[in-house]
Amino acid sequence: GAGVSQSPSNKVTEKGKDVELRCDPISGHTALYWYRQSLGQGLEFLIYFQGNSAPDKSGLPSDRFSAERTGGSVSTLTIQRTQQEDSAVYLCASSLSGGGGTDTQYFGPGTRLTVL
Amino acid sequence: GNSVTQMEGPVTLSEEAFLTINCTYTATGYPSLFWYVQYPGEGLQLLLKATKADDKGSNKGFEATYRKETTSFHLEKGSVQVSDSAVYFCALSDPTAAGNKLTFGGGTRVLVKP
Numbered sequence: 001g002a003g004v005s006q007s008p009s010n011k012v013t014e015k016g017k018d019v020e021l022r023c024d025p026i027s028g029h030t031a032l033y034w035y036r037q038s039l040g041q042g043l044e045f046l047i048y049f050q051g052n053s054a055p056d057k058s059g060l061p062s063d064r065f066s067a068e069r070t071g072g073s074v075s076t077l078t079i080q081r082t083q084q085e086d087s088a089v090y091l092c093a094s095s096l097s098g099g100g101g102t103d104t105q106y107f108g109p110g111t112r113l114t115v116l
Numbered sequence: 117g118n119s120v121t122q123m124e125g126p127v128t129l130s131e132e133a134f135l136t137i138n139c140t141y142t143a144t145g146y147p148s149l150f151w152y153v154q155y156p157g158e159g160l161q162l163l164l165k166a167t168k169a170d171d172k173g174s175n176k177g178f179e180a181t182y183r184k185e186t187t188s189f190h191l192e193k194g195s196v197q198v199s200d201s202a203v204y205f206c207a208l209s210d211p212t213a214a215g216n217k218l219t220f221g222g223g224t225r226v227l228v229k230p
Contacts, residue, residue: 004159031215043205043220055214091160095216102148102167102209103216107160 002026004108006092012114013082021077021111025094032075033095033105034059034067038088046090049075082115089113118143122206122221129196129228137191137224139180139206147208149173149182149189150218154203163191163204196228 005024013019025032034046045059049069060066064083069075079086089112093105122139129135141147151163151173164173169184178193189206206221 033215033217035218042222043207043218045217045219048215048217050215056217059217093160102165102211104162104165105216105218106162107152109159 004092004094004106006090006108006111008111009109010112010114012116014116015084016081018078018080019082019113021079021090021113023075023077023092023094023108025073025075025092026106027073029094029096029106030072031095031097031103031105032069033093034075034077035091035093036088037091037110041088043091046077079113082113084115087113087115118147118208118210118219120206120208120219120221122204122224124222125203125225127224127226129226131198131228131230132195133228135191135193135196135200135226137204137206137226139189139191139221141187141189141206141208143187143208143210145210145212146184147210149180150207150209151178151180151189151191152205152207152220154205154223156202160205196226198228198230201226201228 032049048056064080067077089110091110092108095103095105119142148167150165153163164175166173166182172181207218209216
């Protein structure tokens with residue numbers, strides 16, 4: 001079946017521009033996660049959705065970062081006024097329920113963001 | 117807070133060699149432990165997991181045992197192949213936290229030469 005998909009696969013933008021990154025989770029998965037993979041910081045958690053709510057936003061690095069999820073499905077991560085340090089691969093993952101600490105997360109291929 | 121430490125790479129091996137990647141963790145409570153693998157040009161995928169002490173996760177010839185007394189979850193494979201060349205990430209999740217967010221180690225790049 002279809003896995004987690006993300007778009008675009010690559011995004012090059014100029015410093016100061018806004019960008020939107022999209023994630024389509026596996027159908028029926030109620031939990032959705034955003035992570036960031038960068039050379040300096042490794043793999044970092046950004047935000048977790050359960051349905052359309054975000055009970056854990058603790059990993060968002062600044063108020064320039066926001067995310068929403070609609071219809072319990074698609075999620076969009078928005079970065080406003082991009083900075084060069086935002087350059088990274090942004091990964092989305094989904095899991096069936098998000099509870100219990102044992103749920104397997106399935107990752108998308110990522111969006112590589114380059115801020116010039 | 118929670119953290120995961122794994123050996124830095126790159127680790128370079130010959131085919132059929134034995135592979136060990138060390139992973140230790142710091143966590144409150146009893147986390148679940150995971151190994152994820154990222155093959156060249158591909159996304160992260162779960163390799164194996166263990167959810168309680170003394171559990172052994174295994175997949176594709178890889179094994180890791182959840183050792184609570186040493187807070188470790190070392191990954192092993194007895195005979196590696198060129199196709200095992202990848203970056204391996206150790207991770208934990210805290211079952212008491214909202215959601216299942218993963219805390220990752222820094223990743224270990226493994227290169228297997230024919």
